[in-house]
Amino acid sequence: MDVVERVLVSKEQLDKQVEELGARISKDYQGQELVIIGVLKGGFIFLADLARKITIPVDLDFMSVSSYGNSSKSSGVVKIIKDVDTNITGKHVLIVEDIIDTGLTLNHLVELLKTRGPLSVKVCAALDKPSRRKVDLKVDYKGIEIPDEFVIGYGLDYAGKYRNIAEVCVLKREVYTKK
Ligand code: XMP
């Protein structure tokens, strides 16, 4: 697409990463009751791929969140647009996100879900921008590290679009700087 500066993570790299994560998750949670919570909207493609590489029975549910405030930067205070329907008390929980940037969103979600009496709460993200981290968040299942560039594709959007690009791509700077 003409808004793409360059491909940062190829489909092959993503497939390989997803396969590794799926295998690790399947092994680690073998014989346990696991609820996987996908964070909408960005996490939907990664979760669809990951879920099919997990070989143990799991419950799947979704949350939809948005940052408070009018800034495009994460404030860390997240508004729950859609909560899970599943009761997570006494179960293991794995939150699946598209990307970890400052870490504020996931940090908030982890703390919120912990108040509901789960056995454990862990996190899994397709992409990680470690240079931007603001909180000391433990990422249990970490995907691919990327530099501090605004990316689209593989579930990630710019102004609601481009989630359907198969690879992770750097957005042309002129797209978001033009008035
Ligand atoms: P924090 O900063 O709380 O935010 O870790 C994570 C959320 O920020 C969004 N985000 C991006 N979205 N391209 C996007 O389309 C990016 O490069 C990007 N970096 C952060 C994303 O919604 C993620 O869940």
Ligand code: MG
């Ligand atoms: Mg997101």
